[in-house]
Amino acid sequence: MKRKLFIVFFALICTAFILYPASAALNQINKGDTVFLGEQGLVLNSDVFYTSGNETDTQLAYYSSGNPATDSPSYTITPDKNSFIVSQADFSGREGIWYSYPDGAKNGYSAINVVYPNIAMKIYSYRPGGESFDITGGKIVSGEMLDFRLDSNLYPIFSRDGATSSDGGIDIIVEDKDGATFSSLYNCQGTPVSIKGVQPENSAYFLPSGTLTCLWDTGNSLYSSGEYTIWAECDVNGILDNLGRITGATVSSPVGTVQESETLDTGITQTQTPTPTPVVTPVSQITQTPKRTLTATKTPTTQVTETTQAKTQSPAETSASPETTQSPAGIISVLFALGLAGVYLSYRKE
Structure with a gap:
């Protein structure tokens, strides 16, 4: 039982190390802090949201223009306060001040400042x-x-x-x-x-x-x-x-x-030193020579391909044709031999 509890406890510790990286302190966000597009795992602390009496805002609002105190926001989100991501979907093109919403905006309560990194x-x-x-x-x-x-x-x-x-x-x-x-x-x-x-x-x-x-x-x-x-x-x-x-x-x-x-x-010598340059010239020439031979062989190849095919077929035919021309003679010889053998056997029986 103790061993099982130890294993469970050890697993929880490992999970904690995975979920909470060493740079966790860089994710603590307070009211008015600058956050950057692409950041994730941020913790939005309680002062980010406007509180009045027992009511605390739960949203963030962006105003592309107008007065936050009187106008409607251009865009609002309900963020995960414990694992906030400055996603491109929500914040790209909406950089600048975001207000606590709904009551914070009416009171000019800025929550975070979103900035594109450079x-x-x-x-x-x-x-x-x-x-x-x-x-x-x-x-x-x-x-x-x-x-x-x-x-x-x-x-x-x-x-x-x-x-x-x-x-x-x-x-x-x-x-x-x-x-x-x-x-x-x-x-x-x-x-x-x-x-x-x-x-x-x-x-x-x-x-x-x-x-x-x-x-x-x-x-x-x-x-x-x-x-x-x-x-x-x-x-x-x-x-x-x-x-x-x-x-x-x-x-x-x-x-x-x-x-x-x-x-x-x-x-300066180093700039000239790329001895590859002198070496490369012959190499390119050498490579060109085979290329020419290849081209030369290619030109025939297109012609030779057919001839080659023709040649490959013709040997096949010539090697096969002697067999076809000789094959009837061979068959006749075999039949003739069999015939003679038959005659000889019948003669023996008689």
């Missing part, structure tokens, strides 16, 4: 003397000190009640030429700095903590020369899952590629 990234070349500059899309020489700036309107998510740094955030992806990605980068002190779960505090946020600094020492021997593609993506509260990979909304445009080289000269 996200972008920039790369900065860091100079300790204060001469740092935007190098997004430029070519970077090995040894350059870099920082990333996250430009996004998603920062209000991370200032919600109860939010902590362990609740997840926006992920920065740095991918090398071989497709490998990095979860952290070595700064100029040789310390690895995480680029996952970033929680920006404003709309133009420098990693890792808001101030322009050396986030990535590209001269570190761990980073080989080549191309690095960088972008940001956000799936907090299921935004990316629900909206999909929308460039500029859930995923930033890749900020070009970073080409690292030992010196500027080698950088």
Whole structure:
């Protein structure tokens, strides 16, 4: 009996972990909070809804125009307060202030602010003397000190009640030429700095903590020369899952590629170095030669196909025709032999 109770208890704990993810604190919504299209699993706390005496509103209303105090709403919903989703069906094209309804709207009681997400990234070349500059899309020489700036309107998510740094955030992806990605980068002190779960505090946020600094020492021997593609993506509260990979909304445009080289000269050599180019020319010629032979064989093939078929049939006929021409002679010989055998046997009997 005790064992059964333990199994049931253990199953309940596992279910709780599945249903309540670590970023649960980012889902607490209070009156006037900004929510983003695509978010799900939000908890609308009691102050989101207008209460007067013993009466509490249960609906949210959107007004595309007019006065909420006197006019009828353009759209209303009855949300699930404990598992609210900012769905495209209800909120796309209806971004802005939503009012508690029906009594809240008459009293100008705004419940939530619905916003469409946006996200972008920039790369900065860091100079300790204060001469740092935007190098997004430029070519970077090995040894350059870099920082990333996250430009996004998603920062209000991370200032919600109860939010902590362990609740997840926006992920920065740095991918090398071989497709490998990095979860952290070595700064100029040789310390690895995480680029996952970033929680920006404003709309133009420098990693890792808001101030322009050396986030990535590209001269570190761990980073080989080549191309690095960088972008940001956000799936907090299921935004990316629900909206999909929308460039500029859930995923930033890749900020070009970073080409690292030992010196500027080698950088230029690298551009010429695609030794594939000289190698490719012969290859294309070689491939063309077989193509020509193939074409040459193809032209006959169309003609040869029939001839081949004719030939394939003619051997069949020639090999069969000797059999057909010889077959009567063979049959006659057999019959003749049988006849002789018959005569011989009858002669023996007599």
